[in-house]
Amino acid sequence: MSSQITPETTPETTSPASPQPGAQATASAPPDSRPRQDRGAGSGHPVLEAIRGGLIASAQAYPGEPMRDPRTMDQVAQACVRGGAVAIRAQGLADLELINQHVEVPVIGLWKDGHEGVFITPTLKHAVAVAATGCQIVALDGTRRERPDGLSLARTIEGLREAFPQILVMADCGCLEDARCAQDAGADLLGTTLAGYTGQRPATQGPDLELVDQIAAACQRPLIVEGRVHTPDQAAAAMERGAWAVVVGTAITHPTTITSWFVEAVSGAQSAHRSAVGG
Numbered sequence: 001m002s003s004q005i006t007p008e009t010t011p012e013t014t015s016p017a018s019p020q021p022g023a024q025a026t027a028s029a030p031p032d033s034r035p036r037q038d039r040g041a042g043s044g045h046p047v048l049e050a051i052r053g054g055l056i057a058s059a060q061a062y063p064g065e066p067m068r069d070p071r072t073m074d075q076v077a078q079a080c081v082r083g084g085a086v087a088i089r090a091q092g093l094a095d096l097e098l099i100n101q102h103v104e105v106p107v108i109g110l111w112k113d114g115h116e117g118v119f120i121t122p123t124l125k126h127a128v129a130v131a132a133t134g135c136q137i138v139a140l141d142g143t144r145r146e147r148p149d150g151l152s153l154a155r156t157i158e159g160l161r162e163a164f165p166q167i168l169v170m171a172d173c174g175c176l177e178d179a180r181c182a183q184d185a186g187a188d189l190l191g192t193t194l195a196g197y198t199g200q201r202p203a204t205q206g207p208d209l210e211l212v213d214q215i216a217a218a219c220q221r222p223l224i225v226e227g228r229v230h231t232p233d234q235a236a237a238a239m240e241r242g243a244w245a246v247v248v249g250t251a252i253t254h255p256t257t258i259t260s261w262f263v264e265a266v267s268g269a270q271s272a273h274r275s276a277v278g279g
């Protein structure tokens with residue numbers, strides 16, 4: 001199976017930041033020698049506990065696609081929650097505002113702006129705008145690349161928490177060193193989202209389980225495995241290797257790509273049959 005990732009530009013206006021009530025995030029347990037699955041246990045953060053061990057559905061449509069409509073993504077998100085998703089990951093302020101009104105589970109919000117370099121919630125301004133839609137978790141580029149506003153990841157996280165003291169931050173990483181640095185910068189969750197998209201790691205068929213092993217062994221923040229998880233077996237493998245939760249996007253919420261997988265299989269099988277019968 002091949003994945004179809006279409007980076008995008010989302011020309012949306014930012015919303016004013018307004019601090020949310022609640023306690024400061026206390027995301028993780030200190031480093032220790034317990035098995036990875038036990039780390040973070042007892043952190044007591046309700047959002048982290050709510051997503052622990054679960055499947056997170058990522059509902060995103062790309063520019064120009066038929067489903068690129070906040071109402072559609074909202075409906076897809078609600079359908080995923082009915083299926084048992086413990087959280088929704090979604091992008092764009094309009095989508096997030098709707099989804100946050102209609103789902104009871106935590107929402108991981110991001111804002112894709114551009115399609116090259118740092119484009120997942122690339123600046124502090126983007127991060128504050130995403131948080132202002134009501135998301136519990138803001139996902140942002142967690143690589144070591146320079147950010148468009150020149151701020152470090154640590155300063156970005158700090159600035160976001162000044163506006164939203166209770167917000168959790170998911171760092172979308174591309175390799176182990178990204179994850180280590182993101183942890184040091186104060187990220188609450190580490191994601192493998194950008195593995196295979198930054199030149200640091202190969203684009204594996206399926207999730208980058210080698211990277212999962214590396215981060216699980218070296219880092220102490222909850223690890224979210226994301227990127228090219230296309231089958232339930234792959235999602236289970238990620239959990240068995242120490243993931244806190246698994247994000248699935250394309251294989252659940254992108255019918256164009258899913259259809260293409262089946263089309264390819266059917267067409268290949270038809271060719272094989274024809275060859276076998278000499279047709």
Ligand SMILES: CC(=O)N[C@H](C=O)[C@@H](O)[C@H](O)[C@H](O)COP(=O)(O)O
Pocket residue numbers: 003005006007058060110193194197226227228229247248249250251
């Ligand atoms: C690299 C990038 O831009 N990833 C984006 C991050 O939000 C989305 O386009 C992906 O769909 C998401 O990561 C889930 O991954 P997959 O669709 O492979 O299950």
